[in-house]
Amino acid sequence: MNIIQHVANLLIRSVFHADPASWPWTWLVQAVVIGIAAFLAFAFVAIFAGPVSWIERRIAGRIQSRIGPNRVGPQGVLQWLADGVKCWLKEDLVPAAADRPLFLAAPYLVFTGMFGAFVVLPFGAQVVAADLNVGILYLLAITSLVVVGLLMAGWGSNSKWALFGGVRSAAQLVSYEVPSAFSLLCVVLLAGTLSTQGIVAAQGGWPWDWFIFRNPFMFAAFFLYFTAAIAEGNRTPFDLPEAESEIVAGYNIEYSGMRFLFFLFAEWANIWIMAAISAFAFLGGWQIPGIAPEQIAATKGWEFVGWQALSWTIFLVKATFLVFVVIQIRWTLPRLRVDQLMITCWKYLVPLSMLMVLGVLVLLALVPEGGGADTILRGAMVGLGLAVVLVSALRVRRTFRVDREHYREMEGRDLWYPPYRLP
Amino acid sequence: MEVGLTHYLLLAAAVFLVGMVGFIVRRNTLIMLMCVELMLSAANLVFVAFSRELGDEAGHVFVLMNFAVAAAEVAIGLAILMEIFRRRRSVDADDLNTLME
Amino acid sequence: MIPEPVRALLFYLCAGLALAGGCWVAFARNIVHSAFALLATFAGVAGLYAFLSADFLAVVQLMIYVGGVLVLILFALMLTSRIEEARVSNPTIGLVPGAVVLIAVSALLVYACVKEFGGTTDLPPGEPTTAGIGDALLSRYVLPFEVISVLLLAVLLGAVTIAGGRLRKPAPGGKPGKERP
Numbered sequence: 188m189n190i191i192q193h194v195a196n197l198l199i200r201s202v203f204h205a206d207p208a209s210w211p212w213t214w215l216v217q218a219v220v221i222g223i224a225a226f227l228a229f230a231f232v233a234i235f236a237g238p239v240s241w242i243e244r245r246i247a248g249r250i251q252s253r254i255g256p257n258r259v260g261p262q263g264v265l266q267w268l269a270d271g272v273k274c275w276l277k278e279d280l281v282p283a284a285a286d287r288p289l290f291l292a293a294p295y296l297v298f299t300g301m302f303g304a305f306v307v308l309p310f311g312a313q314v315v316a317a318d319l320n321v322g323i324l325y326l327l328a329i330t331s332l333v334v335v336g337l338l339m340a341g342w343g344s345n346s347k348w349a350l351f352g353g354v355r356s357a358a359q360l361v362s363y364e365v366p367s368a369f370s371l372l373c374v375v376l377l378a379g380t381l382s383t384q385g386i387v388a389a390q391g392g393w394p395w396d397w398f399i400f401r402n403p404f405m406f407a408a409f410f411l412y413f414t415a416a417i418a419e420g421n422r423t424p425f426d427l428p429e430a431e432s433e434i435v436a437g438y439n440i441e442y443s444g445m446r447f448l449f450f451l452f453a454e455w456a457n458i459w460i461m462a463a464i465s466a467f468a469f470l471g472g473w474q475i476p477g478i479a480p481e482q483i484a485a486t487k488g489w490e491f492v493g494w495q496a497l498s499w500t501i502f503l504v505k506a507t508f509l510v511f512v513v514i515q516i517r518w519t520l521p522r523l524r525v526d527q528l529m530i531t532c533w534k535y536l537v538p539l540s541m542l543m544v545l546g547v548l549v550l551l552a553l554v555p556e557g558g559g560a561d562t563i564l565r566g567a568m569v570g571l572g573l574a575v576v577l578v579s580a581l582r583v584r585r586t587f588r589v590d591r592e593h594y595r596e597m598e599g600r601d602l603w604y605p606p607y608r609l610p
Numbered sequence: 611m612e613v614g615l616t617h618y619l620l621l622a623a624a625v626f627l628v629g630m631v632g633f634i635v636r637r638n639t640l641i642m643l644m645c646v647e648l649m650l651s652a653a654n655l656v657f658v659a660f661s662r663e664l665g666d667e668a669g670h671v672f673v674l675m676n677f678a679v680a681a682a683e684v685a686i687g688l689a690i691l692m693e694i695f696r697r698r699r700s701v702d703a704d705d706l707n708t709l710m711e
Numbered sequence: 712m713i714p715e716p717v718r719a720l721l722f723y724l725c726a727g728l729a730l731a732g733g734c735w736v737a738f739a740r741n742i743v744h745s746a747f748a749l750l751a752t753f754a755g756v757a758g759l760y761a762f763l764s765a766d767f768l769a770v771v772q773l774m775i776y777v778g779g780v781l782v783l784i785l786f787a788l789m790l791t792s793r794i795e796e797a798r799v800s801n802p803t804i805g806l807v808p809g810a811v812v813l814i815a816v817s818a819l820l821v822y823a824c825v826k827e828f829g830g831t832t833d834l835p836p837g838e839p840t841t842a843g844i845g846d847a848l849l850s851r852y853v854l855p856f857e858v859i860s861v862l863l864l865a866v867l868l869g870a871v872t873i874a875g876g877r878l879r880k881p882a883p884g885g886k887p888g889k890e891r892p
Binding site for chain 3: 623630635685686
Binding site for chain 3: 288289319320324327328331332334335339342354357358361364381
C-alpha cells in the first residue's frame with residue numbers, strides 16, 4: 188500500500204467516519220489526494236529548479252574565474268525568484284510567421300513529457316505517486332513526448348535556428364535512447380521487475396548491495412547510462428541543440444516569457460530526473476542501511492513518518508550529488524561536433540551497452556547470488572568504487588591547493604571557502 | 611451505459627475507416643503512410659479488446675508483432691520515399707506513375 | 712474501484728482523442744498538422760490499452776509509435792520541402808468511388824461488430840500482463856518472435872542499403888564521405 192492510499196484511507200476514517208473499503212466515494216477522495224500529490228511534485232520541480240539554477244551559475248562563475256549572480260539577496264540566493272518574476276511579467280510573443288497552434292502547444296508537450304516522469308520516481312520507502320508495474324519502461328516512454336515537443340517547437344517557430352535545434356535535439360534523443368535503454372535493461376535483468384519500487388527493493392542500504400557494485404558489467408552500465416542520460420538532457424558536452432555559438436539558442440529561440448520558462452523548467456526537471464533514475468536504479472535509491480523495507484512498512488504513526496522522511500532524505504542526497512556532477516561536467520568539458528556525437532553513440536555506446544547486457548546475463552547464469560564468487564565480485568567492485576572516489580578527491584585537493592597558492596600570491600590573503608569561493 | 615467489447619470494436623472500425631478513406635483520398639504518400647498506421651492501430655485495438663474479453667494473452671503477443679511490423683514498414687517506407695524525393699523532388703502519388711526515369 | 716460513469720467518461724475521452732486525431736490526420740490541409748495529430752491518435756490508443764489493462768502494450772505503444780514512428784515521419788516531413796498540399800482529393804480515384812467503398816466497408820464492419828459480438832459484456836478485472844507476454848513469447852510463440860527479429864534485421868540492412876547508396880567511399884585523406892548532389 189503506498190502513501191496515497193494511506194492518506195486517503197486516513198482521511199476517510201477521520202473526516203467522513205466511513206470504512207474505506209465499502210464507502211462509495213473512496214475513489215473520489217483518492218483522486219483528490221492524487222491531485223494534491225501531483226501538485227506537490229510540481230512544486231518540487233519549481234522549487235528545485237530555482238535554487239539549483241542559481242547554484243549552477245555560481246559554480247560556472249567560479250570555474251570561469253568570474254563572480255556570477257550575487258546581487259539579489261545575500262550572495263544572490265534569490266536571483267531565481269527575480270528571474271522568475273521577470274519571465275512571468277514579460278510579453279508572450281508569437282512570431283508573425285509562426286505556425287500558431289504548434290508554437291503555442293509545444294512548451295506544454297515538453298513539460299508534460301518531463302513532468303510525467305515524476306509519477307513513478309520512488310522518492311521514499313512508500314513515497315511514490317504511482318508504483319506502476321511497468322515503471323521503468325514508462326519512464327523511457329514518456330520522455331518520447333519531449334522529442335515530439337521539441338520538433339514541434341522547432342517547426343512551429345518558423346525560424347531556421349529553431350528548426351536546426353529541434354531536429355538536432357530529436358536526432359540526439361532518439362539515438363541516445365538506445366544505450367540508456369540497454370543500460371537500464373541490465374538493471375531490470377538483475378531486479379527481475381520493471382517496477383521502480385521493485386528495483387529499489389531488490390537492492391540494499393549498504394554499498395555492496397547496490398546494483399552498481401554487483402559486478403563489473405553493472406559498474407560500466409552505470410557510466411554508460413549516465414553518459415547517455417546527459418546526452419538525452421541536452422547538456423554539455425552534448426548540448427548541440429542549444430549550441431550558442433552555432434545556432435544561437437536552438438529550439439527555444441523564438442520563445443519569451445512564461446513559455447520560455449516552461450522549456451527551462453523542463454531542462455531542470457530533466458537533470459533531476461536523470462540523476463534520480465541513476466540513483467534509484469544503480470545506487471540503491473532510498474534504501475536505509477541496516478533496515479529492511481518490510482520493517483519500514485510495518486511501522487505505525489510518527490515512527491512510520493520518520494522512516495519515510497529518512498529514506499526520502501537519503502534518496503535526495505544521492506540524487507542531488509549526481510546533479511552536482513552533471514553541473515560540473517557541463518562547465519568542464521567542451522562541446523562535441525555533430526559527427527562525433529553520432530559516432531560516440533552508435534559506434535561506442537550502443538555496442539558497449541549491448542555487451543553489458545550480455546555480460547550481466549552470463550554472470551546471472553554463472554554466479555549464484557550470495558555465493559563466494561558473488562561476494563568476491565562485490566568486494567572488488569566496492570574497492571574499485573572507493574578508488575575512483577579517492578582519486579577524484581585527491582585531484583580536487585591538489586587543484587584546490589594550487590588555486591589557493593595563486594590566490595595568496597594575487598590577493599595576499601587566504602582563500603577562505605573551499606572550493607567554491609564566494610567573493 | 612456500460613463500456614463493453616462492442617464499444618471498442620465500433621471505435622476500431624471508425625478509426626480503420628478514417629484511415630482507409632484517408633488512404634484513398636489523399637495523394638501525398640507521407641499522409642498515405644500515416645493512414646496505414648491508423649489502420650494498423652485500429653487492428654491492434656481489436657486484438658487487445660478480444661484478448662481482454664477472452665482472457666488470453668495471445669492478442670498481446672500479436673500486437674507486439676504488429677508494432678515491430680509497423681516500425682519496419684515506416685523505416686523502409688520513409689527511406690524509399692526520401693530516395694524518391696531526392697530524384698523526383700516530389701512525394702505525390704500521382705507523380706510517381708513511371709517505372710523508369 | 713472507480714464507478715461506472717467515470718470509467719465510461721474516461722473511455723469516451725480516450726476514444727474521442729483517438730478518433731478526432733485520426734480524422735485530423737486524414738483530412739487536415741497542413742501535412743505537419745496531420746503528423747502532429749497522429750500523436751493524439753497514438754496517445755488515445757495507448758490510453759485505451761491501459762483501459763483494457765494491457766499496461767505493457769500501452770507503454771510500448773508510446774515508446775515505439777511516439778518515440779520512433781512519429782519522429783521518423785516528422786523527420787521525413789521536414790526533409791521534403793513541399794509541405795503545403797493544395798488539393799485534398801486524389802484525381803486518379805476520386806471522392807465518389809471512395810464514398811462507395813466507405814459505405815460498403817462501414818456497413819460490413821458495423822454489422823460484424825453489432826450482430827456477431829452484440830451487447831455489452833462485463834470485462835473481467837485486469838492483471839499485470841508483462842510476465843505473461845514474456846512467457847508466451849518465449850514458449851508458444853517463439854517461432855514468430857524469431858521471425859520478427861529476422862525481419863527487423865532485414866529492415867536494418869535494407870534501410871542502410873537504401874540510404875547508404877548515396878555515400879561515397881572515404882577519400883584517401885581520411886575525410887568523411889560526402890553526399891552526391
